[in-house]
Amino acid sequence: MTADPARPRVRLSAEDRRGQLIGIGLRLLVSRPIHELSIHEVAAEAGISRGLLFHYFPTKRDYYVAVVRAAGQRLLRHTRLPDEGGPEERVRAVVGGFTGFVRRRRANYVALVRAGAGGDELVVEVFEGIRATLAERILAALGEPSPDPLMRLAVRGWLAMAEEMAIEAGEEVAAEELVGFLVDGLGRLLAPLGTPLAPSR
Amino acid sequence: MTADPARPRVRLSAEDRRGQLIGIGLRLLVSRPIHELSIHEVAAEAGISRGLLFHYFPTKRDYYVAVVRAAGQRLLRHTRLPDEGGPEERVRAVVGGFTGFVRRRRANYVALVRAGAGGDELVVEVFEGIRATLAERILAALGEPSPDPLMRLAVRGWLAMAEEMAIEAGEEVAAEELVGFLVDGLGRLLAPLGTPLAPSR
Numbered sequence: 001m002t003a004d005p006a007r008p009r010v011r012l013s014a015e016d017r018r019g020q021l022i023g024i025g026l027r028l029l030v031s032r033p034i035h036e037l038s039i040h041e042v043a044a045e046a047g048i049s050r051g052l053l054f055h056y057f058p059t060k061r062d063y064y065v066a067v068v069r070a071a072g073q074r075l076l077r078h079t080r081l082p083d084e085g086g087p088e089e090r091v092r093a094v095v096g097g098f099t100g101f102v103r104r105r106r107a108n109y110v111a112l113v114r115a116g117a118g119g120d121e122l123v124v125e126v127f128e129g130i131r132a133t134l135a136e137r138i139l140a141a142l143g144e145p146s147p148d149p150l151m152r153l154a155v156r157g158w159l160a161m162a163e164e165m166a167i168e169a170g171e172e173v174a175a176e177e178l179v180g181f182l183v184d185g186l187g188r189l190l191a192p193l194g195t196p197l198a199p200s201r
Numbered sequence: 202m203t204a205d206p207a208r209p210r211v212r213l214s215a216e217d218r219r220g221q222l223i224g225i226g227l228r229l230l231v232s233r234p235i236h237e238l239s240i241h242e243v244a245a246e247a248g249i250s251r252g253l254l255f256h257y258f259p260t261k262r263d264y265y266v267a268v269v270r271a272a273g274q275r276l277l278r279h280t281r282l283p284d285e286g287g288p289e290e291r292v293r294a295v296v297g298g299f300t301g302f303v304r305r306r307r308a309n310y311v312a313l314v315r316a317g318a319g320g321d322e323l324v325v326e327v328f329e330g331i332r333a334t335l336a337e338r339i340l341a342a343l344g345e346p347s348p349d350p351l352m353r354l355a356v357r358g359w360l361a362m363a364e365e366m367a368i369e370a371g372e373e374v375a376a377e378e379l380v381g382f383l384v385d386g387l388g389r390l391l392a393p394l395g396t397p398l399a400p401s402r
Contacts, residue, residue: 156365156366157363191389
């Protein structure tokens with residue numbers, strides 16, 4: 001299982017090579033679930049041997065975890081909390097980024113998060129960390145850094161709702177309609193607990 | 202790996218024996234995640250050999266899928282839609298049963314549904330069927346057998362919220378508080394779409 005000898009091997013630093021290999025995994029993952037990712041294919045795309053790939057990632061699982069971590073970082077970059085703006089605008093930026101990210105990678109997101117990481121604890125941990133970070137961002141947008149237990153729980157629940165709706169939304173529900181429903185819905189849900197997001201009339 | 206010879210083997214019909222073995226799995230699953238279930242332990246509890254267990258369930262996966270299906274049936278029994286009552290009362294019965302079921306079996310529910318079924322497609326299918334049935338029950342309670350896409354999606358999302366909140370709720374959020382928030386929240390969320398659940402003042 002060597003790389004095509006006709007194809008010159010490009011010399012990269014170890015860090016660049018790792019980055020390149022993870023980048024290939026991320027690109028392939030947009031269109032297919034992670035369990036269909038073939039190490040052989042990744043190595044071939046990088047123009048290196050399978051053996052060299054295993055030099056950077058000793059096991060398939062190491063590679064897989066690195067790709068999942070990178071996917072998590074990418075999700076977090078798509079859901080940045082803007083520094084400026086009102087609560088509603090800032091919530092909209094986070095949840096709009098989140099639902100857009102999930103909808104563009106639906107099959108893969110389901111395979112990773114729901115059908116579930118092949119039960120891999122490290123992967124579960126990565127996603128648990130992302131869920132916690134997203135909740136902190138929403139609470140910061142609401143100006144609720146120290147919410148009571150029910151409000152914290154409600155924000156977690158609302159994020160799960162956003163995830164489920166993004167996964168299940170077909171063509172007939174437009175992106176703006178979904179995001180509008182979720183932003184408005186958060187205001188409605190939290191109204192009895194007292195937050196600055198007023199539901200629209 | 203034979204059963205204790207001092208313990209008389211009770212003769213059961215094939216159907217009763219299958220039921221007994223599944224019942225043992227369900228009982229053990231209340232207190233531990235499914236991947237920690239040992240076939241040897243199940244056979245010992247039933248007073249039969251491991252070989253005889255494999256006579257009823259040819260592979261560990263067959264046993265595992267049968268137990269998951271039975272767990273799903275049990276969840277559906279805990280979330281029956283009452284024949285009588287107003288929309289709010291009927292929604293409360295379904296979601297109260299659901300959140301109570303999840304909270305009592307938290308670790309196991311997470312291992313099965315979230316950390317995810319070891320990626321097993323049959324298990325994922327069983328849970329997808331349960332999610333669809335719960336959504337139908339809620340829509341029936343709301344008197345919305347043919348909802349538009351956004352309302353159907355919203356009910357799915359709200360069920361994901363209920364699941365997440367039931368999983369994450371610590372001791373500091375009481376069962377009635379959680380169920381009250383969810384029932385009231387469904388009315389608030391769906392208010393712009395027009396449903397018979399009025400949010401409380």
